[in-house]
Amino acid sequence: MTNHYIDFRNADVILTMGSNVAENHPVSFKWIQAAKNKGGTFIHVDPRFTRTSAKADIFVRLRSGTDIAFLGGMIKYIIDNNLFDDFYLKNYTNASFIVNPKYGFDDGLFSGYDPNKRSYDASTWALVKDENGIPKRDITLQDERCVFQLLKKHYSRYTPEKVTSITGTPQEDLEKVYKAYSETGKPDKAGTVLYAMGWTQHTVGVQNIRAMSIIQSLLGNMGIAGGGVNALRGESNVQGSTDQA
Secondary structure: OOOOHHHHHOOOOEEEEEEOOHHOOOOHHHHHHHHHHOOOEEEOOOOOOHHHHHHOEEOOOOOOOOOOHHHHHHHHHHHHHHOOEEEEEEEOOOEEEOOOOOOOEEOEOOOOEEEOOOOOOOOOOOOOOOOOOOEEEEOOOOOEOOOOOOOHHHHHOOHHHHHHHHHHHHOHHHHHHHHHHHHHHHHOOOOEEEEHHHHHHOOOOOHHHHHHHHHHHHOOOOOOOOOOOEEEEOOOHHHHHHHHO
């Protein structure tokens, strides 16, 4: 968990996916309500209409297990519309780093896949370094081998039509969520995401959260009040363990 419950009140937009927070984490919802009382927007994306949905300013449905496609569409939306935090991206992420020319993604597989072992050799998943071992960078983000350009290419496939066909979410609902949450990419805005076992207990649970981490990095929503990627836990001692690293 990046930030604590009380910090939710500092968010301008709160996106909840994979969670019925109002019913299952009622103490935390006190601080979501505090954000709403200050004019914040609360978004719930879920297959079911729950008590959380009833409290949401924006509620949209998606097919169970299609969160990665939903978030992939948001990544494309942010990049295509230049809604990312340019300063944060260049100075606080690896977006400008140059990637090994042998690294690639083709037909659903990353470079280094061995079909016999059904595993990856990740040796090509590396950065280009100078003679001192320092990663090379293109601070303009224009080099076709920099992380940002590879990210842009990878997510170009997540068109609204494709995302709708996978998630079942109408395009107008996709845009409603994407537009509202992408507003937090401005320096004076903050957006946080809350998730629970509806994200983690999939075979692709880690990738669900990784996709949201990409969004938060694009928008500069890390390391700020009202930001972060926040897991809603069922036991206080479990949460305390992660907060204490």
